[in-house]
Amino acid sequence: MGEILNESVGQITTKTLSDVEPTAFCSSTIILNPEHLREVVEEPLIPACEILYQKNIETADSSANNKDIRSGGDARICINWDSLSEENRKIVEGLGLEPVPFNNFQVVILQEPIEEKTTVQELSNKFTEKANMFLLQEPKWIPSFTMDDLRKEYGYSESDESTPEDFEQDYYDQESKRFYLSEDHYRKVKEWEDSQVK
DSSP: OOOEEETTTTEEEOOBGGGOOOOSOOTTOOOOSHHHHHHHSOGGGHHHHHHHHHTTOOEEEEEOSHHHHHHTOOEEEEEESTTOOHHHHHHHHHTTOOOEEETTEEEEEEEEOOOTTOBHHHHHHHHHHHHTTSOOOOOTTOOEEOHHHHHHHTTOOTTOOOOGGGSOOSEEETTTTEEESOHHHHHHHHHHHHHTOO
16 A cells, blocks of 8 residues: 555655755756756656656756755746747746746746655656646757857957867757757757748
8 A cells, every 4th residue: 555656667666755865956057968857857857857858848947855845845846937938938827827037037936845755756746747738849948059159158269260179069060050068959959940841
């Protein structure tokens, strides 16, 4: 009795939030790909954040761990309001939520109350239900850079003759002549652009 099926691993588990340690996710973290997401997002929130990532919605911050229980806080996922599509903003408004300041932009906070006996699966199900409400959108939050952008960033002169290979960015697209923080970022942008071609 009381056992909960964790479908992602096909095992029976009664793991509670008290067993979940904080990860290294911080407000300056930009999720680069699904593997990176699973490294920085805590276990109860991974399925929901994966759904949001697949829909091109940025998770700007998240937390669901035993420290949140001790501090009397809620479990939360902060999504980037500034880059949300109009359709997704209407969904947020339908949930009765409003954007709040976060660093140099605004976020919407999806949250759930927690306690020591809250199970990982229970919390995961609640946030997954919220994430499934949102729609696929343009990935406006994904940054990209030109050679000139990087020359300015590194303080190079206008006469600098460096090539893309001289910069330690993760991915360079020859066609658009732009750098991306990861190949997966490029893929998401490209897939969206291709989907908009009539």
